[in-house]
Amino acid sequence: MPEPASETDLSYEDARDQLIEVVRTLEQGGTSLAESLALWERGEELAKVCQRALEGARARLDEAMGAESED
Secondary structure, eight states: OOOOOOGGGOOHHHHHHHHHHHHHHHHHOOOOHHHHHHHHHHHHHHHHHHHHHHHHHHHHHHHHHHHHHHO
């Protein structure tokens, strides 16, 4: 698995792709408890990055829709 980038360096797409890889690795099993916990924690971080990106996109869409309504 590639070295994780800091949360601020990740685009939504990069975070999503890394999250998919984390989930695949966890589903395959064969990792130690410590590795599984580290993967889980990384997955939580990546999910937060994705959630913030989606919330930001939603806010921009809402703002654009509001601006259109005012015209």
